[in-house]
Amino acid sequence: MTSSPSAASSPGRPGPASPRTTPPPGAATPELAEGGAVVALASLAGFEGCFGCGTDAENGLRIRHGGVVDGVMTCEFTVRKEHQGAPGFCHGGVLATAMDEALGGAAWLLGNRYVTGRLETDYLAPVPVGADVHLRAWCTGVDGRKAFVEGEARTGGPDGPVAVRAAGVFIEVPQEHFVPQGS
Numbered sequence: 001m002t003s004s005p006s007a008a009s010s011p012g013r014p015g016p017a018s019p020r021t022t023p024p025p026g027a028a029t030p031e032l033a034e035g036g037a038v039v040a041l042a043s044l045a046g047f048e049g050c051f052g053c054g055t056d057a058e059n060g061l062r063i064r065h066g067g068v069v070d071g072v073m074t075c076e077f078t079v080r081k082e083h084q085g086a087p088g089f090c091h092g093g094v095l096a097t098a099m100d101e102a103l104g105g106a107a108w109l110l111g112n113r114y115v116t117g118r119l120e121t122d123y124l125a126p127v128p129v130g131a132d133v134h135l136r137a138w139c140t141g142v143d144g145r146k147a148f149v150e151g152e153a154r155t156g157g158p159d160g161p162v163a164v165r166a167a168g169v170f171i172e173v174p175q176e177h178f179v180p181q182g183s
């Protein structure tokens with residue numbers, strides 16, 4: 001069974017996408033694979049070392065992947081002091097990493113393996129150390145090997161104010177792409 005992410009075209013979710021992260025005319029509507037990202041992840045050795053979500057990455061973000069609702073991938077992480085940029089606040093690069101992870105996860109829900117080709121971020125509000133950051137991401141279209149994805153990060157709860165918005169293009173790659181790093 002597959003499901004289509006209706007949030008992709010929701011007028012309530014205006015994205016930050018530029019022309020380079022907007023699906024071209026004729027792009028396919030994303031169809032999520034049965035089993036989602038788990039199917040593609042199953043063959044990916046070394047993933048527990050992922051700086052975004054790996055449990056072996058001591059100083060990583062340890063992003064906790066949540067569920068998928070109506071085609072929207074959810075996950076969250078807690079900002080620790082080692083993620084700090086300006087005193088007391090999360091580093092922008094750390095937040096970009098979190099968005100990369102969330103948007104990548106939304107692409108992997110299509111059932112293939114993807115790497116980041118382009119990532120755009122808009123920072124709307126500072127995120128303090130100690131904050132729980134709630135991430136959402138969804139695919140807006142597929143064009144050949146390219147998956148167009150958007151997302152947002154909120155603080156103060158899953159429906160709190162948006163702190164970061166992001167859009168990206170993820171490129172489908174074969175499993176062999178990862179072998180030198182993952183073996």
Ligand SMILES: CCCCCCCCCCCCCC(=O)SCCNC(=O)CCNC(=O)[C@H](O)C(C)(C)COP(=O)(O)OP(=O)(O)OC[C@H]1O[C@@H](n2cnc3c(N)ncnc32)[C@H](O)[C@@H]1OP(=O)(O)O
Pocket residue numbers: 036037038041052065100101102104105106108114115116117118144145146169171173
């Ligand atoms: C439930 C649990 C869930 C858990 C989920 C966790 C998931 C994991 C999340 C992980 C998250 C973290 C993820 C990470 O951190 S991934 C790590 C960061 N990214 C990389 O390392 C990628 C480095 N780049 C490459 O390896 C190659 O350049 C790739 C493979 C991308 C393309 O080289 P390749 O030789 O294979 O392909 P091609 O050049 O023929 O291009 C093919 C098509 O792609 C288009 N294109 C190419 N580049 C770009 C670009 N920059 N922007 C826009 N489009 C681009 C190109 O125009 C063409 O389109 P078209 O002409 O056909 O129309």
